[in-house]
Amino acid sequence: MKVVVIGGTGLIGSKVVAKLNAHGHEAVPASPDSGVNTLTGEGLADALVGADVVVDVSNSPSFADDDVLHFFRTSTGNLLAAETVAGVGHHVALSVVGSEKVPDSGYLRAKVAQEQLIKESGVPFSLVHATQFFEFVGAIADAGTVDGSVHIAPVSFQPVAAEDVATLVARTAAGSPLHGVVETGGPERVRFDEFIRNVLAERGDQRAVVTDPDARYFGAVLRGAELVPGPGATIAETTFAAWTSHQAAAVR
Template identity: 50%
Template structure:
Protein backbone atom coordinates (compact mmCIF):
# COMPACT_ATOMS: atom_id res chain seq x y z
CA UNK A 1 0.00 0.00 0.00
CA UNK A 2 0.95 3.61 -0.44
CA UNK A 3 0.61 5.37 2.91
CA UNK A 4 1.06 9.11 3.41
CA UNK A 5 1.87 10.21 6.97
CA UNK A 6 0.89 13.84 7.56
CA UNK A 7 3.20 15.12 10.28
CA UNK A 8 5.57 12.36 9.25
CA UNK A 9 8.76 14.12 10.39
CA UNK A 10 7.66 14.67 14.01
CA UNK A 11 8.06 12.60 17.18
CA UNK A 12 5.24 10.16 16.45
CA UNK A 13 5.16 10.51 12.67
CA UNK A 14 8.80 9.62 12.10
CA UNK A 15 8.36 6.41 14.10
CA UNK A 16 5.14 5.55 12.25
CA UNK A 17 6.95 6.04 8.94
CA UNK A 18 9.81 3.78 10.01
CA UNK A 19 7.44 1.04 11.22
CA UNK A 20 5.38 1.06 8.03
CA UNK A 21 8.46 1.06 5.81
CA UNK A 22 9.89 -1.87 7.78
CA UNK A 23 6.73 -3.83 6.99
CA UNK A 24 7.17 -3.24 3.28
CA UNK A 25 4.78 -0.39 2.50
CA UNK A 26 5.46 2.59 0.27
CA UNK A 27 5.44 5.47 2.74
CA UNK A 28 5.71 9.21 2.26
CA UNK A 29 6.54 11.44 5.22
CA UNK A 30 4.64 14.68 4.60
CA UNK A 31 5.10 17.90 6.56
CA UNK A 32 5.64 21.61 5.88
CA UNK A 33 9.38 20.88 5.70
CA UNK A 34 8.70 18.57 2.74
CA UNK A 35 6.32 21.02 1.05
CA UNK A 36 3.07 19.52 2.34
CA UNK A 37 0.99 21.64 4.70
CA UNK A 38 -2.42 20.36 5.83
CA UNK A 39 -3.28 23.69 7.47
CA UNK A 40 -2.94 25.67 4.22
CA UNK A 41 -3.61 22.77 1.88
CA UNK A 42 -0.30 23.33 0.09
CA UNK A 43 1.04 20.21 -1.63
CA UNK A 44 -1.74 17.88 -0.49
CA UNK A 45 -3.15 17.04 -3.92
CA UNK A 46 0.25 15.98 -5.25
CA UNK A 47 1.24 14.09 -2.09
CA UNK A 48 -1.99 12.07 -1.97
CA UNK A 49 -1.94 10.89 -5.60
CA UNK A 50 -2.24 7.11 -5.56
CA UNK A 51 -2.43 6.95 -1.76
CA UNK A 52 -4.41 4.13 -0.17
CA UNK A 53 -4.12 5.35 3.42
CA UNK A 54 -3.51 8.73 5.04
CA UNK A 55 -2.31 8.98 8.65
CA UNK A 56 -2.74 12.33 10.42
CA UNK A 57 -0.42 12.82 13.39
CA UNK A 58 -0.14 16.60 13.11
CA UNK A 59 -0.36 18.84 16.15
CA UNK A 60 -1.38 22.43 16.66
CA UNK A 61 1.51 24.81 17.31
CA UNK A 62 -0.59 26.34 20.12
CA UNK A 63 -2.45 24.83 23.07
CA UNK A 64 -4.72 27.88 23.24
CA UNK A 65 -8.36 27.19 22.38
CA UNK A 66 -8.97 29.37 19.32
CA UNK A 67 -5.74 28.74 17.37
CA UNK A 68 -5.94 25.01 18.16
CA UNK A 69 -9.55 24.84 16.95
CA UNK A 70 -8.62 26.69 13.76
CA UNK A 71 -5.63 24.42 13.14
CA UNK A 72 -7.39 21.10 13.65
CA UNK A 73 -10.63 21.91 11.84
CA UNK A 74 -8.96 23.61 8.88
CA UNK A 75 -6.35 20.85 8.53
CA UNK A 76 -8.98 18.11 8.77
CA UNK A 77 -11.15 19.80 6.15
CA UNK A 78 -8.25 20.18 3.71
CA UNK A 79 -7.16 16.58 4.28
CA UNK A 80 -10.60 15.05 3.82
CA UNK A 81 -11.25 17.07 0.66
CA UNK A 82 -7.91 16.01 -0.83
CA UNK A 83 -8.51 12.38 0.19
CA UNK A 84 -11.90 12.27 -1.51
CA UNK A 85 -10.36 13.67 -4.68
CA UNK A 86 -7.52 11.12 -4.57
CA UNK A 87 -9.74 8.14 -3.75
CA UNK A 88 -8.05 7.42 -0.41
CA UNK A 89 -9.61 4.37 1.24
CA UNK A 90 -8.63 4.88 4.88
CA UNK A 91 -7.96 7.91 7.11
CA UNK A 92 -6.23 7.34 10.47
CA UNK A 93 -6.19 10.08 13.10
CA UNK A 94 -4.28 10.20 16.38
CA UNK A 95 -6.28 11.72 19.23
CA UNK A 96 -6.29 11.75 23.05
CA UNK A 97 -7.87 9.44 25.62
CA UNK A 98 -10.72 11.20 27.44
CA UNK A 99 -10.75 14.06 24.97
CA UNK A 100 -14.54 14.27 24.82
CA UNK A 101 -14.89 14.42 28.62
CA UNK A 102 -13.03 17.69 29.27
CA UNK A 103 -15.26 20.39 27.72
CA UNK A 104 -13.64 23.19 29.73
CA UNK A 105 -10.22 22.61 28.13
CA UNK A 106 -10.08 24.43 24.79
CA UNK A 107 -7.33 22.28 23.26
CA UNK A 108 -9.38 19.15 23.93
CA UNK A 109 -12.49 20.75 22.40
CA UNK A 110 -10.38 21.40 19.30
CA UNK A 111 -9.39 17.73 19.10
CA UNK A 112 -13.05 16.70 19.44
CA UNK A 113 -13.86 19.00 16.51
CA UNK A 114 -11.11 17.29 14.51
CA UNK A 115 -12.58 13.87 15.29
CA UNK A 116 -16.05 15.08 14.28
CA UNK A 117 -14.71 16.36 10.95
CA UNK A 118 -13.14 12.96 10.29
CA UNK A 119 -16.34 11.09 11.14
CA UNK A 120 -18.43 13.34 8.92
CA UNK A 121 -15.94 13.55 6.05
CA UNK A 122 -17.08 10.57 4.01
CA UNK A 123 -13.70 8.76 4.01
CA UNK A 124 -13.51 5.43 5.91
CA UNK A 125 -11.61 6.14 9.12
CA UNK A 126 -9.99 4.87 12.30
CA UNK A 127 -9.32 7.02 15.39
CA UNK A 128 -6.57 6.03 17.82
CA UNK A 129 -6.82 7.79 21.18
CA UNK A 130 -3.63 7.68 23.26
CA UNK A 131 -2.75 8.84 26.73
CA UNK A 132 0.01 11.42 27.29
CA UNK A 133 3.50 10.56 26.08
CA UNK A 134 6.42 9.91 28.44
CA UNK A 135 8.34 12.53 26.46
CA UNK A 136 5.81 15.12 27.66
CA UNK A 137 6.52 14.71 31.39
CA UNK A 138 9.83 16.63 31.47
CA UNK A 139 8.45 19.69 29.60
CA UNK A 140 5.43 19.75 31.95
CA UNK A 141 7.81 19.72 34.89
CA UNK A 142 9.85 22.55 33.39
CA UNK A 143 6.71 24.68 32.94
CA UNK A 144 5.88 24.46 36.65
CA UNK A 145 9.39 24.82 38.07
CA UNK A 146 9.91 27.68 40.49
CA UNK A 147 13.52 27.84 41.63
CA UNK A 148 14.32 24.35 42.93
CA UNK A 149 10.66 23.33 43.29
CA UNK A 150 8.58 21.53 40.67
CA UNK A 151 4.93 22.19 41.49
CA UNK A 152 2.69 19.41 40.19
CA UNK A 153 -0.91 18.33 40.82
CA UNK A 154 -2.11 14.89 41.86
CA UNK A 155 -4.01 14.50 38.56
CA UNK A 156 -3.89 10.83 37.58
CA UNK A 157 -2.32 9.85 34.25
CA UNK A 158 -1.51 6.56 32.53
CA UNK A 159 1.19 7.82 30.15
CA UNK A 160 2.97 5.73 27.53
CA UNK A 161 6.08 5.72 25.38
CA UNK A 162 5.80 7.47 22.03
CA UNK A 163 7.20 4.31 20.42
CA UNK A 164 4.18 2.37 21.70
CA UNK A 165 1.85 5.09 20.40
CA UNK A 166 3.51 4.96 16.98
CA UNK A 167 3.24 1.17 16.89
CA UNK A 168 -0.51 1.34 17.54
CA UNK A 169 -1.01 4.00 14.87
CA UNK A 170 0.99 1.96 12.36
CA UNK A 171 -1.11 -1.11 13.21
CA UNK A 172 -4.27 0.90 12.52
CA UNK A 173 -2.88 2.06 9.17
CA UNK A 174 -2.16 -1.51 8.09
CA UNK A 175 -5.63 -2.71 9.10
CA UNK A 176 -9.06 -2.08 7.61
CA UNK A 177 -10.94 1.06 8.73
CA UNK A 178 -12.62 0.52 12.10
CA UNK A 179 -15.11 3.41 11.78
CA UNK A 180 -14.56 3.86 15.49
CA UNK A 181 -12.13 4.58 18.33
CA UNK A 182 -9.35 2.48 19.82
CA UNK A 183 -8.03 3.64 23.21
CA UNK A 184 -4.40 2.92 24.11
CA UNK A 185 -2.57 3.64 27.36
CA UNK A 186 0.53 2.87 29.38
CA UNK A 187 0.81 0.05 31.92
CA UNK A 188 0.68 2.13 35.13
CA UNK A 189 -1.46 4.87 36.68
CA UNK A 190 0.38 7.60 38.61
CA UNK A 191 -0.41 11.04 39.90
CA UNK A 192 1.48 13.68 37.95
CA UNK A 193 3.33 14.63 41.14
CA UNK A 194 4.45 11.01 41.50
CA UNK A 195 5.63 10.96 37.89
CA UNK A 196 7.74 14.00 38.73
CA UNK A 197 9.22 12.19 41.74
CA UNK A 198 10.05 9.15 39.62
CA UNK A 199 11.71 11.41 37.04
CA UNK A 200 13.93 13.13 39.60
CA UNK A 201 14.80 9.84 41.32
CA UNK A 202 16.14 8.45 38.04
CA UNK A 203 17.58 11.75 36.81
CA UNK A 204 18.25 13.97 39.85
CA UNK A 205 18.99 17.61 39.04
CA UNK A 206 18.63 19.38 42.39
CA UNK A 207 14.90 19.99 42.09
CA UNK A 208 12.21 18.52 44.31
CA UNK A 209 8.51 17.96 43.70
CA UNK A 210 5.94 19.94 45.66
CA UNK A 211 2.34 18.76 45.31
CA UNK A 212 0.13 21.64 44.19
CA UNK A 213 -3.29 20.83 42.77
CA UNK A 214 -3.54 24.31 41.25
CA UNK A 215 -0.32 24.05 39.22
CA UNK A 216 0.14 23.59 35.50
CA UNK A 217 -1.77 22.39 32.46
CA UNK A 218 -3.40 19.42 34.19
CA UNK A 219 -4.64 21.22 37.30
CA UNK A 220 -8.29 20.51 37.93
CA UNK A 221 -8.58 17.88 35.19
CA UNK A 222 -11.30 15.29 35.82
CA UNK A 223 -10.17 11.71 36.30
CA UNK A 224 -10.45 10.71 32.63
CA UNK A 225 -6.81 10.67 31.48
CA UNK A 226 -6.15 7.04 32.43
CA UNK A 227 -8.50 5.38 29.96
CA UNK A 228 -11.08 2.76 30.87
CA UNK A 229 -11.40 -1.01 30.80
CA UNK A 230 -11.47 -0.96 26.99
CA UNK A 231 -8.00 0.56 26.67
CA UNK A 232 -5.22 -1.57 25.20
CA UNK A 233 -2.28 -1.34 27.63
CA UNK A 234 1.30 -1.08 26.38
CA UNK A 235 4.05 -2.74 28.40
CA UNK A 236 6.82 -0.10 28.63
CA UNK A 237 7.01 1.23 32.22
CA UNK A 238 7.93 4.89 32.77
CA UNK A 239 10.87 4.17 35.09
CA UNK A 240 12.34 1.66 32.64
CA UNK A 241 11.87 4.10 29.76
CA UNK A 242 13.60 6.88 31.72
CA UNK A 243 16.64 4.71 32.32
CA UNK A 244 17.03 4.22 28.57
CA UNK A 245 16.52 7.87 27.54
Protein backbone atom coordinates (compact mmCIF):
# COMPACT_ATOMS: atom_id res chain seq x y z
CA MET A 1 0.00 0.00 0.00
CA LYS A 2 1.33 3.43 -0.94
CA VAL A 3 0.97 6.08 1.77
CA VAL A 4 1.95 9.69 1.18
CA VAL A 5 2.78 11.46 4.44
CA ILE A 6 2.34 15.23 4.28
CA GLY A 7 4.76 16.71 6.79
CA GLY A 8 6.65 13.45 6.58
CA THR A 9 10.00 14.89 7.64
CA GLY A 10 8.76 16.37 10.94
CA LEU A 11 8.57 15.00 14.48
CA ILE A 12 5.52 12.79 13.94
CA GLY A 13 5.72 12.38 10.19
CA SER A 14 9.21 10.92 10.11
CA LYS A 15 8.19 8.34 12.71
CA VAL A 16 5.03 7.45 10.78
CA VAL A 17 7.04 6.94 7.58
CA ALA A 18 9.52 4.67 9.36
CA LYS A 19 6.81 2.60 11.03
CA LEU A 20 4.81 2.07 7.83
CA ASN A 21 7.89 1.14 5.82
CA ALA A 22 8.97 -1.29 8.54
CA HIS A 23 5.64 -3.08 8.09
CA GLY A 24 5.98 -3.48 4.34
CA HIS A 25 4.09 -0.44 3.11
CA GLU A 26 5.47 2.15 0.71
CA ALA A 27 5.47 5.32 2.79
CA VAL A 28 6.64 8.45 1.02
CA PRO A 29 7.38 11.70 2.91
CA ALA A 30 6.14 14.86 1.25
CA SER A 31 7.04 18.40 2.27
CA PRO A 32 8.24 21.67 0.71
CA ASP A 33 11.77 20.28 0.97
CA SER A 34 10.78 17.48 -1.41
CA GLY A 35 8.97 19.81 -3.79
CA VAL A 36 5.45 19.30 -2.42
CA ASN A 37 3.77 22.48 -1.19
CA THR A 38 0.19 22.06 0.00
CA LEU A 39 -0.30 25.82 0.33
CA THR A 40 0.38 26.49 -3.34
CA GLY A 41 -0.52 23.03 -4.63
CA GLU A 42 2.93 22.67 -6.18
CA GLY A 43 3.92 19.04 -6.66
CA LEU A 44 0.72 17.61 -5.16
CA ALA A 45 -0.62 15.89 -8.26
CA ASP A 46 2.65 14.10 -8.94
CA ALA A 47 3.11 13.14 -5.28
CA LEU A 48 -0.31 11.48 -5.08
CA VAL A 49 0.00 9.31 -8.18
CA GLY A 50 -0.76 5.75 -7.09
CA ALA A 51 -1.41 6.74 -3.47
CA ASP A 52 -3.89 4.63 -1.53
CA VAL A 53 -3.71 6.72 1.65
CA VAL A 54 -2.69 10.26 2.52
CA VAL A 55 -1.60 11.08 6.06
CA ASP A 56 -1.53 14.77 6.96
CA VAL A 57 0.60 15.63 9.99
CA SER A 58 1.73 19.02 8.68
CA ASN A 59 1.58 22.17 10.77
CA SER A 60 1.46 25.90 10.21
CA PRO A 61 4.80 27.73 10.28
CA SER A 62 3.04 30.58 12.11
CA PHE A 63 0.61 30.27 15.02
CA ALA A 64 -0.83 33.79 14.60
CA ASP A 65 -4.62 33.46 14.38
CA ASP A 66 -5.06 34.58 10.78
CA ASP A 67 -1.96 32.75 9.56
CA VAL A 68 -2.84 29.40 11.07
CA LEU A 69 -6.44 29.54 9.85
CA HIS A 70 -5.24 30.37 6.35
CA PHE A 71 -2.73 27.54 6.46
CA PHE A 72 -5.13 24.80 7.49
CA ARG A 73 -7.97 25.94 5.25
CA THR A 74 -5.82 26.40 2.16
CA SER A 75 -3.49 23.44 2.67
CA THR A 76 -6.27 21.02 3.52
CA GLY A 77 -8.48 22.26 0.68
CA ASN A 78 -5.72 21.81 -1.87
CA LEU A 79 -4.83 18.41 -0.51
CA LEU A 80 -8.40 17.08 -0.52
CA ALA A 81 -9.00 18.35 -4.04
CA ALA A 82 -5.85 16.60 -5.27
CA GLU A 83 -6.86 13.40 -3.45
CA THR A 84 -10.24 13.42 -5.16
CA VAL A 85 -8.62 13.66 -8.59
CA ALA A 86 -6.05 10.97 -7.72
CA GLY A 87 -8.67 8.59 -6.31
CA VAL A 88 -7.11 8.38 -2.84
CA GLY A 89 -9.21 6.08 -0.67
CA HIS A 90 -8.30 7.22 2.85
CA HIS A 91 -7.33 10.57 4.35
CA VAL A 92 -5.81 10.48 7.85
CA ALA A 93 -5.23 13.72 9.75
CA LEU A 94 -3.68 14.39 13.12
CA SER A 95 -5.54 16.87 15.30
CA VAL A 96 -5.83 17.87 18.95
CA VAL A 97 -7.84 16.48 21.85
CA GLY A 98 -10.30 19.13 23.03
CA SER A 99 -9.98 21.37 19.98
CA GLU A 100 -13.75 21.77 19.74
CA LYS A 101 -13.94 22.69 23.45
CA VAL A 102 -11.56 25.67 23.25
CA PRO A 103 -13.08 28.18 20.81
CA ASP A 104 -11.04 31.06 22.24
CA SER A 105 -7.85 29.59 20.80
CA GLY A 106 -7.11 30.73 17.25
CA TYR A 107 -4.95 27.67 16.66
CA LEU A 108 -7.60 25.23 17.82
CA ARG A 109 -10.32 27.03 15.87
CA ALA A 110 -8.16 26.47 12.81
CA LYS A 111 -7.88 22.76 13.59
CA VAL A 112 -11.68 22.55 13.88
CA ALA A 113 -11.98 24.27 10.49
CA GLN A 114 -9.53 21.75 9.03
CA GLU A 115 -11.55 18.84 10.37
CA GLN A 116 -14.78 20.25 8.99
CA LEU A 117 -13.27 20.43 5.50
CA ILE A 118 -12.21 16.80 5.79
CA LYS A 119 -15.62 15.63 6.97
CA GLU A 120 -17.38 17.44 4.13
CA SER A 121 -14.93 16.45 1.37
CA GLY A 122 -16.38 13.09 0.41
CA VAL A 123 -12.94 11.47 0.82
CA PRO A 124 -13.08 8.55 3.31
CA PHE A 125 -11.27 9.76 6.42
CA SER A 126 -9.96 9.08 9.91
CA LEU A 127 -9.08 11.75 12.48
CA VAL A 128 -6.57 11.08 15.24
CA HIS A 129 -6.90 13.43 18.21
CA ALA A 130 -3.84 13.49 20.47
CA THR A 131 -3.08 15.25 23.72
CA GLN A 132 0.00 17.43 24.10
CA PHE A 133 3.35 15.75 23.46
CA PHE A 134 6.04 15.18 26.10
CA GLU A 135 8.44 16.75 23.63
CA PHE A 136 6.79 20.18 24.02
CA VAL A 137 6.69 20.45 27.81
CA GLY A 138 9.62 22.87 27.82
CA ALA A 139 8.00 25.03 25.14
CA ILE A 140 4.78 25.13 27.16
CA ALA A 141 6.68 26.41 30.17
CA ASP A 142 8.41 29.04 28.06
CA ALA A 143 5.13 30.18 26.53
CA GLY A 144 3.60 30.52 29.99
CA THR A 145 6.46 32.58 31.40
CA VAL A 146 5.50 36.06 32.57
CA ASP A 147 8.11 38.23 34.31
CA GLY A 148 10.26 35.20 35.05
CA SER A 149 7.49 33.00 36.48
CA VAL A 150 5.61 30.25 34.69
CA HIS A 151 1.84 30.65 34.84
CA ILE A 152 -0.10 27.39 34.40
CA ALA A 153 -3.77 26.61 35.00
CA PRO A 154 -4.75 23.98 37.62
CA VAL A 155 -6.57 21.74 35.14
CA SER A 156 -6.26 18.11 34.12
CA PHE A 157 -3.41 17.23 31.78
CA GLN A 158 -2.58 13.91 30.10
CA PRO A 159 0.46 14.31 27.82
CA VAL A 160 1.72 11.59 25.51
CA ALA A 161 4.95 10.54 23.79
CA ALA A 162 5.22 11.48 20.12
CA GLU A 163 6.38 7.93 19.41
CA ASP A 164 3.08 6.54 20.70
CA VAL A 165 1.07 9.05 18.67
CA ALA A 166 2.99 8.08 15.53
CA THR A 167 2.23 4.42 16.19
CA LEU A 168 -1.50 5.12 16.35
CA VAL A 169 -1.40 7.31 13.24
CA ALA A 170 0.45 4.58 11.32
CA ARG A 171 -1.98 1.89 12.47
CA THR A 172 -4.91 4.07 11.50
CA ALA A 173 -3.42 4.67 8.06
CA ALA A 174 -2.96 0.94 7.54
CA GLY A 175 -6.57 0.23 8.46
CA SER A 176 -9.96 1.04 7.00
CA PRO A 177 -11.33 4.60 7.21
CA LEU A 178 -13.07 5.30 10.51
CA HIS A 179 -15.28 8.09 9.20
CA GLY A 180 -14.78 9.49 12.66
CA VAL A 181 -12.31 10.22 15.45
CA VAL A 182 -9.97 8.16 17.59
CA GLU A 183 -8.46 9.88 20.64
CA THR A 184 -5.22 9.14 22.41
CA GLY A 185 -3.37 10.36 25.48
CA GLY A 186 -0.65 9.26 27.83
CA PRO A 187 -1.15 6.79 30.70
CA GLU A 188 -1.00 9.39 33.48
CA ARG A 189 -3.61 12.05 34.20
CA VAL A 190 -2.06 14.82 36.31
CA ARG A 191 -2.72 18.41 37.28
CA PHE A 192 -1.18 20.70 34.68
CA ASP A 193 0.48 23.20 37.04
CA GLU A 194 1.85 20.51 39.35
CA PHE A 195 3.23 18.53 36.41
CA ILE A 196 5.07 21.53 34.97
CA ARG A 197 6.36 22.47 38.44
CA ASN A 198 7.76 18.98 38.99
CA VAL A 199 9.31 18.77 35.53
CA LEU A 200 11.09 22.11 35.88
CA ALA A 201 12.38 21.14 39.33
CA GLU A 202 13.74 17.84 37.99
CA ARG A 203 15.49 19.72 35.18
CA GLY A 204 17.05 22.22 37.59
CA ASP A 205 15.00 25.07 36.16
CA GLN A 206 14.74 27.75 38.85
CA ARG A 207 11.60 29.43 37.51
CA ALA A 208 8.66 29.48 39.91
CA VAL A 209 5.45 27.94 38.64
CA VAL A 210 2.41 30.01 39.53
CA THR A 211 -0.95 28.29 39.80
CA ASP A 212 -3.05 30.66 37.71
CA PRO A 213 -6.66 29.81 36.76
CA ASP A 214 -6.51 32.55 34.10
CA ALA A 215 -3.29 31.34 32.47
CA ARG A 216 -3.68 30.93 28.73
CA TYR A 217 -3.02 27.87 26.61
CA PHE A 218 -2.81 28.47 22.86
CA GLY A 219 -4.47 31.80 23.66
CA ALA A 220 -7.39 30.35 25.63
CA VAL A 221 -8.33 30.07 29.29
CA LEU A 222 -8.88 26.47 30.42
CA ARG A 223 -11.52 25.50 32.96
CA GLY A 224 -11.49 21.73 33.31
CA ALA A 225 -10.88 18.63 31.23
CA GLU A 226 -10.23 20.15 27.81
CA LEU A 227 -6.75 18.63 27.61
CA VAL A 228 -7.64 15.01 28.41
CA PRO A 229 -9.22 12.36 26.15
CA GLY A 230 -12.73 11.08 26.71
CA PRO A 231 -14.08 7.57 27.25
CA GLY A 232 -12.96 4.99 24.74
CA ALA A 233 -9.65 6.68 23.97
CA THR A 234 -6.55 4.69 23.08
CA ILE A 235 -4.29 5.10 26.10
CA ALA A 236 -0.58 4.96 25.29
CA GLU A 237 1.87 3.01 27.43
CA THR A 238 4.88 5.30 27.74
CA THR A 239 5.07 7.21 31.02
CA PHE A 240 6.79 10.56 31.27
CA ALA A 241 9.48 9.03 33.50
CA ALA A 242 10.18 6.30 30.94
CA TRP A 243 10.29 8.84 28.14
CA THR A 244 12.68 11.06 30.10
CA SER A 245 14.96 8.11 30.81
CA HIS A 246 14.99 7.15 27.15
CA GLN A 247 15.83 10.72 26.09
CA ALA A 248 18.70 10.86 28.59
CA ALA A 249 20.08 7.53 27.34
CA ALA A 250 19.89 8.70 23.73
CA VAL A 251 22.22 11.65 24.33
CA ARG A 252 24.86 9.70 26.25
